[in-house]
Amino acid sequence: MKSRLRVPELVAADPRHARSAADRYRERIRVHNPRLNAFITQVDPEVPPAAGPLAGVPIAHKDIFVTRGIRTTCGSRMLADFIPPYDATVVERLARAGCILVGKTNMDEFAMGSSNETSAFGPVRNPWDPERVPGGSSGGSAAAVAAGLVPVATGTDTGGSIRQPAALCGVTGFKPSYGRVSRFGMIAFASSMDQAGVLARSAEDVAWVLRGMAGHDPRDSTSVDRPVPDYVAALTRGIRGLRIGIVRNFFDDGLWPTVADRIQAALAVLEAAGARLTDVTLPNLSLSVPVYYVLAPAECSSNLARYDGVRFGHRADRPEDLFDLYCRSRSEGFGEEVQRRILIGTYVLSHGYYDAYYLKAQRVRRLIRNDFLRAFESVDLLAGPTTPTPAFRLGEKTADPLTMYLNDIYTIGVNLAGLPALSVPAGLVDGLPVGLQLIGRDFDEETLFAAAADFQRRTEWHRAEPPGFEDVSG
Amino acid sequence: MLSAAEVKRLSMLARLEVRPEDGDRLARELDRILGFVRQLEAAPAGEIEPLVHPLDLAQPLRDDEVREQVDCETIERGAPDVAEGYYRVPRVIE
Known part of the structure; x- marks a missing residue:
């Protein structure tokens, strides 16, 4: 199978290839990004002497990963001028593996959104139809990979934020098990669900990159200290003999019949x-969507308390007093959706409501995880659609937050349970991509890679390129 | 239905400034979301142990030693207002 990540081989043959690969993708970004708005910041890369398993591979990081000396906004006005003093572990490890950073991708503000429309830097457009959303929150990464502006990009997934945009843009998106990848330097949204992952054209490319970023990090005590298997070796295992459970719940009333087909x-x-x-x-x-919309806002209201206009980030002009400084800095710095979630989180954690909402949601969260564990007693993988519909139109769901929330109905349960899952392209409906979701057991990323790679050896959907963005040089 | 007073109290707790003209709209939106999550009331969760976190982890301890340092000057460069090594804020004590 021809991989998009042939760069390391080419670099091994001729070290000058690293520079030319970076330049070629930078040129594609320059030409195509104005139509897509997939990048918040473009980087003129330093190309160090080629070394490492990913030597010379151009990469874009979602703008939620802090990058030393390079502006990191998290899609928010709050951090519009924030220059981090250190690198996230994911950034550091992939640089050490040889990746060349070419830019930071657009995203929903603080990763709160399913359409990229909450970004303070404007919405990303879907390369398959610029009038439609790319999904979110890792919409910039998904659009950039789909349009061939970069061969691989990082993302984060708290409720579907890698898999849903991967599905809507027709790329492969992988969310590892909670604890597989360090969250150090990944700006926090809901810490018990946030997990870093990868978007690329194929499961093979994802495997190469995930192998470079996974593993224990002493700076994140929730990153698990157990060996990282060789995901690349798992690619050739094949599907034969695997027991796959089709999640009947996913084929409910909300699923478009054409997507179901x-x-x-x-x-x-x-x-x-x-x-x-x-x-x-x-x-x-x-119950996974209601559970999520108690727990994620609760965790976010706590995590986002750090943006106080004092130590870093936006500060309001001429505050009357300290209280005014806090309130106005935050209200000016945060967009509507982020403020709504902070208020919901504050409500469900407040005295008198804590048991009824927060504690109850955590009990139901265990029921949902137990459902998955019971299913995995008799199957090796679970399968279903990633989203109920293909990409919707810009502005179609912004009027009603609840309608937007329900877009993640098939992806959220996985985050509540902490499981690994991926989305692979499975065809087009009316010219728009559809994603097949596969869900694995705790820390069994290998079986997901085995199945996805075999599926992609038998299908061509992951090679489809959006019209107008064909990468003629291959 | 959330009252305007409740929204005001929540925003105070969250240190957010809600403009008076946004109060009603916000109350309606929050109310709709809370109404949606209220379906959890009927869920048969009984006294099942709450799941706070997907991993059963003990808090790992490490030796208390200095490992890496970002110098104060670098940190201060990201702050809106600093003076003599301190963050500067409006006067707190009258």
């Missing part, structure tokens, strides 16, 4: 490859 066709490919398919029902899964 694409997913059924993809499941037939898995079956033809030797997987044994069975139906699975997760009884409490329907």
